[in-house]
Amino acid sequence: xxxxxxxxxxxxxxxAVRRVAGRYPFGHTGDIAEAAPGITPGDVVEVRxxxxxxxxxxxxxxxxxxxxxMLTWGREDINLDFYRSRVRAALARxxxxxxxxxxxxxxxxxxxxxxxxxxxxxxxxxxxxxxxxGAERHRDLILRALRExxxxxxxxxxxxxxxxxxxxxxxxxxxxWGEVPERVTFHEDDLTLHFNPFDAQKTGFFLDQxxxxxxxxxxxxxxxxxxxVYSYTGGFSLHAARAGAKPVALDKDEKxxxxxxxxxxxxxxxxxxxxxxxxxxxxxxxxxxRSFGAAVLDPPTLAKRKEDVPRAKRIFTDGAARALRMLRPxxxxxxxxxxxxxxxxxxxxxxxxxxxxAECDAEVVAVTYQPAxxxxxxxxxxxxxxxxxxxxKEG
Numbered sequence: 259x260x261x262x263x264x265x266x267x268x269x270x271x272x273x274a275v276r277r278v279a280g281r282y283p284f285g286h287t288g289d290i291a292e293a294a295p296g297i298t299p300g301d302v303v304e305v306r307x308x309x310x311x312x313x314x315x316x317x318x319x320x321x322x323x324x325x326x327x328m329l330t331w332g333r334e335d336i337n338l339d340f341y342r343s344r345v346r347a348a349l350a351r352x353x354x355x356x357x358x359x360x361x362x363x364x365x366x367x368x369x370x371x372x373x374x375x376x377x378x379x380x381x382x383x384x385x386x387x388x389x390x391x392g393a394e395r396h397r398d399l400i401l402r403a404l405r406e407x408x409x410x411x412x413x414x415x416x417x418x419x420x421x422x423x424x425x426x427x428x429x430x431x432x433x434x435w436g437e438v439p440e441r442v443t444f445h446e447d448d449l450t451l452h453f454n455p456f457d458a459q460k461t462g463f464f465l466d467q468x469x470x471x472x473x474x475x476x477x478x479x480x481x482x483x484x485x486x487v488y489s490y491t492g493g494f495s496l497h498a499a500r501a502g503a504k505p506v507a508l509d510k511d512e513k514x515x516x517x518x519x520x521x522x523x524x525x526x527x528x529x530x531x532x533x534x535x536x537x538x539x540x541x542x543x544x545x546x547x548r549s550f551g552a553a554v555l556d557p558p559t560l561a562k563r564k565e566d567v568p569r570a571k572r573i574f575t576d577g578a579a580r581a582l583r584m585l586r587p588x589x590x591x592x593x594x595x596x597x598x599x600x601x602x603x604x605x606x607x608x609x610x611x612x613x614x615x616a617e618c619d620a621e622v623v624a625v626t627y628q629p630a631x632x633x634x635x636x637x638x639x640x641x642x643x644x645x646x647x648x649x650x651k652e653g
Contacts, residue, residue: 265304266294268318268326275307278314278328281637283368285316285326293320299426300391302329302336317373317392323424327373327392336396341403344371349407355630361444361451361465363631364408369641370633374421377404378465380444384413385455385462386434389421401434412436414455416462431456447472449496449525453517464493466644467556469629470592471497473648474554477590478503482551485543485584487536487577492518492529494554499527503551506530508539537573540580553581554592561597570600571608578612578649582620587653590623594646605647619652 270278274289285305297303299319305326306312314331334340348370356362364384365377374390384404388394394417405413413434422429441452442462453462471493478484480502486495489507491514498505499522507529509515515531522529532539536557555577560570574593581591593605602625613620627634628644635641 265302265315266297266318267306268293268297268303268316269306269308270313272308275313278305278326279307279331281328281331283316283328283373283638284324284640285328287325290325293318293325300393300395302392304333317390317395319391319425321426322391323421324390327368327390329371329373329392338399338403341372341396341399342407345403345407347371351633352631359444359446359468361446361463361468363465364404366632366641368638369635372400375400377408378462379408379410380442380453380462382411383436383438383442383444383455384408384410384434385442386413386415386417387419388415388417388430389419389425391425391427394422394425394427405435410436412438414438416455446493447497448500451493451496451521452524453491457513459490464490466596466628466632467493467594470494470554470594470626470646473624473626474498474552474590474592475501477552478505479551482586483549485548485550485553485581487540487553487555487581488557489518489531489554490514491521492531494556495529496521496525496527498552499529500525504528504530506532506543506548506550508532508534508536510535537576537580540577540584544580544584548584549586550581550584550589551586552590552592553585554594555581556592556594559597560595561599564599566597567599567604570595570597571604574605574608575612575615578609579615582612582616582618582649582651585651587651589651591620591649591651592646593649594644596644598640598643600645602645602647605645609647609649613649620649621652622647623650624648 269292271291303318316328374393376387378385418429475497478498478501484498484503484505486507489509492507495505495507561567626646
């Protein structure tokens, strides 16, 4: 549907050619030298160097925060076969690498060669986000490719992100095909988990913390306290409880804590919950002289811009210091961030200051990243976002 002779051209500035030709998928406003007239938001365009050489093809939206989003570094037609091949490649990339669960990220946008497309599978149900004008223009082809290649009997849409607003798009949610239940069910190891597809965050559940949940479960001792700060619906708490620990989940989202309590009952485990501001509640727990064998500090995105990083580091420091003071010697603390702009070094700095404020030392046991169904490509630095430190409190 998009033959070379019919595609409008966008020409890059000389300084952007090497970066984009090197498979960096974003062309920012300052990278564009010229765009042919008449391009409508989301059109597929031919991307060229100043000398006219073809670099590849991508979506273009002159009014978008990121105008150019590369699809291919060849001259492939962007049609149903293209989308099907990308979905097949994404499924093959995950084959055999994700085990013990039927909750898997199927498509991770640029890291799977499909800018702006997120798809998560929960059992028989697919959750989909289309985040930019190009994906929206091609929604029928993308959804057909997903339906045919995954074989999912039902799917829902959660295209209600701020990125769509920045692209000039309306927010969209609803059933895409099949019968989507009010509570979607999936499994993670020996836990049965549920969420409301139209009332949960993202596409339903934070699949990216799966490996860290398993890690912390392995460190949760039977009968010991387990502290889950910024718990949301308590995936860490449920795993710790299954290991025999006594979790306390902290969050300011009362509805999420209610979901956690129901999930705990249905899985036959016990989880204590505390509603309120995380730092204030941590201070209250300190006053109560609570003690824990393991803790997780996993706040929502605290740095959506580089300018937010110093404030975010202070929040990590304050939270980690309080958690460390309540950890027994030898106990473990996981400090995690989902913010692209916060680096591992930022977490280390915050943790170092926190240990000083807690008047203890701590060993860095491990640095972990997002799981294999959220691939990190070297050519797409933005695809690395989840970073975590596992600390062990010294005696």
